[in-house]
Amino acid sequence: MLDQARRSLFDHYLGISRLLAGQLDFNSIIRSVASEIMQIIPHEHMDVCIKQLDDKFHIAYESGMESEWSKHPPALLTGSPIRSLLSGEVDFLLSGNASADPRFHFKGAFSSPILTLGLQSRVHVPLKVHGDIIGALSCSSRQRDLYTMQDVVDARAVADLLAPYFYAIRASEQAKRSAIEEAEANAREEGLRLGALRLTQELEAERQRIGMDLHDQTLADITRLTRRIERLSHVPDLSGEMLEPVVRSLHTCMHDLRQIIEEAKPSILQLFGLVQAIETYLDRSIRDSGTTIEWAIVDETQGVVDALEETVVIALFRIVQEAVNNAIRHAQADKITVRLSIDDGPVVIEISDDGIGMPVGEHHTGRGVDNMKTRARLISASFEIGRGMQAGTRIRVTLPYEKELVDGRSDRRG
Structure with missing residues (x-):
């Protein structure tokens, strides 16, 4: 009978390994293995939280009942109800009444889903790769005092199967994010280069426009005024009435010149x-x-x-x-x-x-x-x-x- 139970358990472990093959993201892995894990550790809610590479944040992925844990963006490890496990302070967490367990409820803890879903029994074990904790596997039930130390042992075996896949997926997603960030940075740099080139071309066009305005308008006016003044210099008995058009033209010329300068660089x-x-x-x-x-x-x-x-x-x-x-x-x-x-x-x-x-x-x-x-x-x-x-x-x-x-x-x- 014992051998048959062990054989059944082995089959479920083998099923988990088989279902993991070809899965390329965390949610797909959780969904694919949830039914096999259910046969090993009965639960109504299961989640896996994965630590970010900075060891400050983590992301939760759920199976069964959904909660705010998986809907939340990357959350601080310091606010996780299982922070002691994720930090390595304890090797496992086992509770028969999670709703009242002070280990899950402390100042700043994001533990409201425990009460919202009515979770009572909980078992948590770390996901380890090369001795480093990369996350945690958690199983919960609304029934009190459901789990025993045997469930801790079984959960550790499941975690050992899952951890290498999660480690590889995390590394792959980090590489993907790094590639995207590098591509975006290169695109921004190229955009700035092209933008600077276009702006330089526009500035050159502006310089040419100002030059044409000065040549075609202001300098031409000054040339005409110079010739008129030269002619007037030979006129005997020069009167104010004769100078008035020249003065008006000078004022107009000065106004136009100020306008060009103002448009070039507004004083x-x-x-x-x-x-x-x-x-x-x-x-x-x-x-x-x-x-x-x-x-x-x-x-x-x-x-x-x-x-x-x-x-x-x-x-x-x-x-x-x-x-x-x-x-x-x-x-x-x-x-x-x-x-x-x-x-x-x-x-x-x-x-x-x-x-x-x-x-x-x-x-x-x-x-x-x-x-x-x-x-x-x-x-x-x-x-x-x-x-x-x-x-x-x-x-x-x-x-x-x-x-x-x-x-x-x-x-x-x-």
Whole structure:
């Protein structure tokens, strides 16, 4: 009779080994072997928790009744009800009344599923590979005092079968994550390289545009003025009326030159900061457009943006500049709002309008949008563009900022 029982037990162990073959993830392994383990250790709930390689977190995988343990993201080992087992302080845990067992219930313990599922009897053994604990196998029942030391022995035998497979799967998943992270890092680096190249090309095009503006407009005006002044120098009895057109032309020329310089590098940005520069640009751009668009700028950053590096501030200003130009030219908007805020650390700039907006699902591309995306990427900021909450278009730039921040608000309207 004893030999028959041992033979039956051996068959179940053999069945577990056979079912493990070809399984490629933790959940598949648990589901495939659950019925065989049930024949060895009767249970209503079984779970396997696997320690992460940092030895600080673990992930649970369940069979039978589901609980918050498996739905939870990687959890700290310090909050595990079986932390003493996972840390190697004890070699096993055996309880006949888990709902009242203080070993499972301590300050910070994630033990609520024990009470929710009404688990009473519990047996826990470590999963070991080369002497290192990589996780734990747990079986539980709603019946009190169900398990004995023999169940501990049987659970250890099952754990010894499972541990090498779990170890291999953990190593495989870690290698996969490392490969994905490396690929993403390479993609980001390549994206930045291409972005920097596109931005360099745009800067060169901007330089050429400024050169043409100076040559075709300002320098041509100065040349005409020089010739007129030369002619006037030979006129006897030169009067103020004769000089008035020259003075007007000089003022126009100076205004145009200032405009070109301002567009190349806005001096107000250096003198008064980002918020004031945006406010001035909004006011001037809308007035120059001849429209009656209402505008608002809301600053909730408590001056944080003034502490940013100059290159970052210039990039943010250029993004706002492009977004405002697009809203004025294409959105048919009645109002444009620029909001600067602090969202639990990052600095966030939103440019929104109530115009015609963009079709849902449209892939937003174009030279202006690409430039904004590139500028955001080069300062390690995220860039989003889409429809506003009710209508129009919303552009959101999120810039990581680690300094501790305090919310504040100022509201300026035009």
